[in-house]
Amino acid sequence: MVIVGERIRRRRKELGLTLRELGKRAGVSAGFLSRLENGQISPSLDTLQAIATALDVPMFYFLNSALPQPVVRAGERRRLTFPDSRIGYELLTPELNAQMMAVLIHVEPGGRRITPPLSKPNEQWMYVLRGRMEINVDGNIYTLDEGDAIYYNGNLLREFACIGDQDLYIICCIIPPAL
Numbered sequence: 001m002v003i004v005g006e007r008i009r010r011r012r013k014e015l016g017l018t019l020r021e022l023g024k025r026a027g028v029s030a031g032f033l034s035r036l037e038n039g040q041i042s043p044s045l046d047t048l049q050a051i052a053t054a055l056d057v058p059m060f061y062f063l064n065s066a067l068p069q070p071v072v073r074a075g076e077r078r079r080l081t082f083p084d085s086r087i088g089y090e091l092l093t094p095e096l097n098a099q100m101m102a103v104l105i106h107v108e109p110g111g112r113r114i115t116p117p118l119s120k121p122n123e124q125w126m127y128v129l130r131g132r133m134e135i136n137v138d139g140n141i142y143t144l145d146e147g148d149a150i151y152y153n154g155n156l157l158r159e160f161a162c163i164g165d166q167d168l169y170i171i172c173c174i175i176p177p178a179l
Contacts, residue, residue, distance in 0.1 A: 003062070005038060007061065009037040012037075019033045028051070060089075060101070071094075102173045105172055107131070112161035112162075113161070115158060120178060125172070126172045127171045128147065128170055130169045133163065135150060137157055154178060
């Protein structure tokens with residue numbers, strides 16, 4: 001996670017924030033951020049999301065990337081995996097400065113993602129490729145099966161989960177990028 005730490009440091013300095021200021025915004029200690037920036041520890045999914053929100057960037061910003069190409073090859077996707085959460089993300093779009101971001105989300109059975117409020121409004125669309133999911137949008141619970149899709153205001157997403165015993169694969173499009 002050295003690359004992640006370096007990217008966090010670079011973005012923090014671009015914004016002129018101290019470790020303490022960023023920590024306050026993200027809900028973590030300055031010491032934690034220092035160890036993270038120096039590659040000594042790895043963040044959880046929720047912590048990385050909180051830091052990304054505090055720095056006003058999508059989580060994928062922290063991954064090393066080459067110059068964008070129009071084609072994103074299956075074996076060359078930027079990935080974020082968090083074994084403790086049973087959820088993994090793969091970026092399907094080549095650059096983060098675009099108006100839209102598409103992500104392949106893989107959720108193992110029993111995996112659940114509780115989403116914190118995002119820093120800016122966005123629109124989101126999810127399509128279930130395989131598996132079965134439960135999604136909470138503004139207190140409304142929906143069950144989606146393979147082939148189902150849902151469109152919603154991203155700020156109203158509360159959580160989603162893989163239900164059943166089969167892995168869940170979702171394509172999620174976000175406008176503007178905010179994951």
